[in-house]
Amino acid sequence: GDSVTQMEGPVTLSEEAFLTINCTYTATGYPSLFWYVQYPGEGLQLLLKATKADDKGSNKGFEATYRKETTSFHLEKGSVQVSDSAVYFCALSPPGGYQKVTFGTGTKLQVIP
Amino acid sequence: EAGVAQSPRYKIIEKRQSVAFWCNPISGHATLYWYQQILGQGPKLLIQFQNNGVVDDSQLPKDRFSAERLKGVDSTLKIQPAKLEDSAVYLCASSLAGTNTGELFFGEGSRLTVL
Numbered sequence A: 001g002d003s004v005t006q007m008e009g010p011v012t013l014s015e016e017a018f019l020t021i022n023c024t025y026t027a028t029g030y031p032s033l034f035w036y037v038q039y040p041g042e043g044l045q046l047l048l049k050a051t052k053a054d055d056k057g058s059n060k061g062f063e064a065t066y067r068k069e070t071t072s073f074h075l076e077k078g079s080v081q082v083s084d085s086a087v088y089f090c091a092l093s094p095p096g097g098y099q100k101v102t103f104g105t106g107t108k109l110q111v112i113p
Numbered sequence B: 001e002a003g004v005a006q007s008p009r010y011k012i013i014e015k016r017q018s019v020a021f022w023c024n025p026i027s028g029h030a031t032l033y034w035y036q037q038i039l040g041q042g043p044k045l046l047i048q049f050q051n052n053g054v055v056d057d058s059q060l061p062k063d064r065f066s067a068e069r070l071k072g073v074d075s076t077l078k079i080q081p082a083k084l085e086d087s088a089v090y091l092c093a094s095s096l097a098g099t100n101t102g103e104l105f106f107g108e109g110s111r112l113t114v115l
Helices: none
Strands: A003-006 A011-014 A019-021 A023-026 A032-038 A045-050 A056-059 A062-065 A075-077 A086-093 A107-112 B005-007 B010-013 B019-024 B031-037 B044-050 B053-056 B065-068 B075-079 B088-095 B110-114
Touching (some): A011 A019, A019 A107, A023 A032, A023 A086, A032 A056, A032 A062, A045 A062, B005 B088, B010 B019, B031 B075, B075 B088
Parallel strands (some): B010 B110
Antiparallel strands (some): A003 A023, A019 A075, A032 A045, A045 A056, A056 A062, A062 A075, B031 B088, B044 B053, B065 B075, B088 B110
């Protein structure tokens, strides 16, 4: 079945550092790929998405590129802020059908001043 | 626009007791999901509704969990009897049907502790 594998956390960075959170997936066909974020005390919310190969999703300074050849969707940000401290989830949804969304285990990011 | 509403936010029960969680999705969202998120893990889909029909309940432990979505709007998830391993956050999410964008809108969750 479909699955998502994320790098384990927690990840601790200093403010303004470069961030990469790795995500790889297993799925048939061309799924849509997502990054969701969960800030402390809040529900999950969509951060960015890409729906076909080579697409780049971006939002709030975060970017991720859909790489079909490596089945990856790594999350990057050039300069993190303390307010980016959260748990980040990679997810996928298979093409067609009823939008069944499968999540990875999450990566906790802590940014220190 | 009002978001996904869930209640209660917190619930503590003893094992073998029962509990029910309620979810009100965003108005107009035909698809409703219940996920279970155990501490340190990603959300796991328990059941997915399209209007008031079940689309996927393959990971729902049907001997103790049940869910319904009467009239295609609100939904209730019940656990009876609860086990220690049911301690988790139960997340409700909704989405527009037919877009297949995968964008789910989540509530804040209901945290269950089973003692």
